Amino acid sequence: MMAAVQSAPAATKRRAGRAELSDRSRSERRLGLLLSAPAVIVMLLVTAYPLLNALYLSLFRYRITAPDDKKFVGLSNYWTALSDPLFWQNVFTTFIITFATVAVELVIGFGLAMVMHRALFARRTVRTAILLPYGIVTVISAFAWRYAFDLQSGFVNSWFGLGDYAWFSGRWSSLFVIVLSEIWKTTPFVSLLLLAGLAQVPNDLGEAATVDGATAWQRLRRVTIPNMKAAILVAVLFRTLDAWRIFDNVYIMTSGQQKTQTLSFLTYQQTITRTAIGLGDAVGVLLFLSVVLIAVVFIRGFRVDLSQVRGDR
Amino acid sequence: MESARSKWLWIVASLLILVWTVFPILWIVMLSFKQPGEIGNQKGFLPHHWTWDNYRTVFKTDLFTSALINSIGISVIATFVGVVFATLVAYAIARLEFPGKKLILSFALAIAMFPVVSLVGPLFNLWRDIGLYDTWLGLIIPYISFALPLAIWTLSAFFREIPWEMEQAAQVDGATAWQAFRKVIVPLAAPGVFTAAILTFFFCWNDFVFGISLTSSDNARPVPAALAFFTGASQFEQPTTAICAAAVVVTVPVVVIVLAFQRRIVAGLTSGAVKG
Numbered sequence: 062m063m064a065a066v067q068s069a070p071a072a073t074k075r076r077a078g079r080a081e082l083s084d085r086s087r088s089e090r091r092l093g094l095l096l097s098a099p100a101v102i103v104m105l106l107v108t109a110y111p112l113l114n115a116l117y118l119s120l121f122r123y124r125i126t127a128p129d130d131k132k133f134v135g136l137s138n139y140w141t142a143l144s145d146p147l148f149w150q151n152v153f154t155t156f157i158i159t160f161a162t163v164a165v166e167l168v169i170g171f172g173l174a175m176v177m178h179r180a181l182f183a184r185r186t187v188r189t190a191i192l193l194p195y196g197i198v199t200v201i202s203a204f205a206w207r208y209a210f211d212l213q214s215g216f217v218n219s220w221f222g223l224g225d226y227a228w229f230s231g232r233w234s235s236l237f238v239i240v241l242s243e244i245w246k247t248t249p250f251v252s253l254l255l256l257a258g259l260a261q262v263p264n265d266l267g268e269a270a271t272v273d274g275a276t277a278w279q280r281l282r283r284v285t286i287p288n289m290k291a292a293i294l295v296a297v298l299f300r301t302l303d304a305w306r307i308f309d310n311v312y313i314m315t316s317g318q319q320k321t322q323t324l325s326f327l328t329y330q331q332t333i334t335r336t337a338i339g340l341g342d343a344v345g346v347l348l349f350l351s352v353v354l355i356a357v358v359f360i361r362g363f364r365v366d367l368s369q370v371r372g373d374r
Numbered sequence: 375m376e377s378a379r380s381k382w383l384w385i386v387a388s389l390l391i392l393v394w395t396v397f398p399i400l401w402i403v404m405l406s407f408k409q410p411g412e413i414g415n416q417k418g419f420l421p422h423h424w425t426w427d428n429y430r431t432v433f434k435t436d437l438f439t440s441a442l443i444n445s446i447g448i449s450v451i452a453t454f455v456g457v458v459f460a461t462l463v464a465y466a467i468a469r470l471e472f473p474g475k476k477l478i479l480s481f482a483l484a485i486a487m488f489p490v491v492s493l494v495g496p497l498f499n500l501w502r503d504i505g506l507y508d509t510w511l512g513l514i515i516p517y518i519s520f521a522l523p524l525a526i527w528t529l530s531a532f533f534r535e536i537p538w539e540m541e542q543a544a545q546v547d548g549a550t551a552w553q554a555f556r557k558v559i560v561p562l563a564a565p566g567v568f569t570a571a572i573l574t575f576f577f578c579w580n581d582f583v584f585g586i587s588l589t590s591s592d593n594a595r596p597v598p599a600a601l602a603f604f605t606g607a608s609q610f611e612q613p614t615t616a617i618c619a620a621a622v623v624v625t626v627p628v629v630v631i632v633l634a635f636q637r638r639i640v641a642g643l644t645s646g647a648v649k650g
Binding site: 089179197200 | 485489491625
């Protein structure tokens with residue numbers, strides 16, 4: 062993904078004439094397909110078949126606990142999900158988490174990128190520190206923040222004089238901690254993408270603006286940000302899709318209590334915990350469609366240049 | 375050029391970043407040295423009585439030790455196989471002219487955006503039918519396929535930077551495309567491959583969704599999933615401190631890798647976009 066942002070020197074394009082394939086180019090084609098085969102097969106095996114299977118099973122009333130009771134019900138699972146207020150509550154929760162994390166991460170990530178870009182002091186140390194959250198297991202980040210705010214073990218309440226304010230007994234306070242952990246864990250990724258974008262902003266542009274009397278804020282808004290738009294959009298796209306799938310933090314912090322269930326959590330709960338395969342797969346398919354929708358909106362609407370992301374220029 | 379004041383500003387900003395990133399990790403470490411009984415009685419950041427007990431507890435608990443072995447084994451195998459596959463594809467994409475190149479890259483991108491949980495239900499069924507449920511292989515396969523996109527991009531970006539004339543020179547000298555790949559390119563590509571391996575390993579080490587969905591016992595359950603089920607030394611004790619000790623144990627390798635290979639990871643995540 063991260064190929065991102067930089068137009069790496071395009072590999073020399075050799076256009077093989079379609080009409081006359083020499084022996085060499087034919088063997089090149091064969092080798093290319095051969096080398097790609099294992100990866101493509103594994104990726105297909107784990108995604109295509111299960112997805113089709115989910116589509117198929119979502120049309121049945123089917124529970125693992127009662128396999129003989131499997132019955133074709135058409136789209137009724139989808140109707141059940143879409144007409145349930147709980148489903149929409151989960152959509153809303155997912156949206157809130159996504160919006161909050163992506164917005165805050167962009168701001169903090171930009172700050173981190175600026176520091177990494179400009180700092181002369183302990184540059185290496187800062188970069189290493191920023192990578193730490195990226196490497197930490199999400200579940201462990203979730204435990205760290207949960208225990209920090211927890212009434213039994215936490216220090217947050219005593220540090221900030223909050224007495225015995227129970228963070229995890231309210232919806233918004235729970236979501237706050239979930240979002241905090243998500244932000245801590247994933248901002249490094251955003252900041253690295255933005256750093257790559259910053260490195261592309263021509264220095265002399267900023268200097269010229271300074272000479273012309275632009276303030277730091279004007280330079281940022283008129284020179285820096287427009288020049289790294291591609292990097293920002295790529296970061297937003299990837300983080301949005303990532304946050305939309307949030308699962309680990311919710312599972313560890315609240316197990317979906319206090320109306321903090323997200324779409325991923327609902328899917329997991331229906332398929333694995335309740336073994337209501339048909340309904341769960343319907344929710345899973347809806348989750349998949351929502352991801353496709355977000356991706357299409359970004360790629361078509363905001364024209365995120367994915368050829369940069371794919372690195373196939 | 376920079377004034378003294380703004381220099382200080384950058385220093386303060388750097389220090390703030392250090393605190394923000396290290397603090398939660400430090401907190402987990404502190405908790406892991408607290409006595410289980412302190413939880414709920416003594417509040418505060420630092421332990422009142424430092425103790426190694428939690429570490430002894432987790433290493434005496436089968437749930438954790440087998441999970442640790444599972445995590446290491448599964449992640450290492452998945453990383454190895456995934457990186458081999460990714461290297462082959464990335465080489466083909468960077469070097470060879472063949473139909474379906476763009477399709478493969480787009481497909482990899484789509485996989486990276488895929489909501490993993492949508493697949494967990496069907497995989498759960500499928501794995502139970504074909505006997506992969508609760509086995510190492512049952513986790514290795516999904517890990518490979520979801521780590522592949524990142525590895526493929528990283529490697530394609532690295533491979534574009536390699537001086538390919540050397541490969542051509544080898545071919546002029548009579549080597550086949552395959553020999554040129556193995557003897558000339560592989561050694562040159564090793565740093566990129568290594569970076570892809572780090573990123574893939576982090577991905578596998580981090581997984582939770584597959585870990586809790588596709589396992590049911592010590593057989594294959596990796597650490598993040600095991601932590602969610604951990605009850606501590608006894609049912610009557612808070613598992614908090616023991617969970618933290620376990621968390622510290624699985625965080626150590628991550629910290630070591632980050633400290634040792636910081637530059638490579640940054641380069642990998644931005645795929646050569648950041649030189650420095």
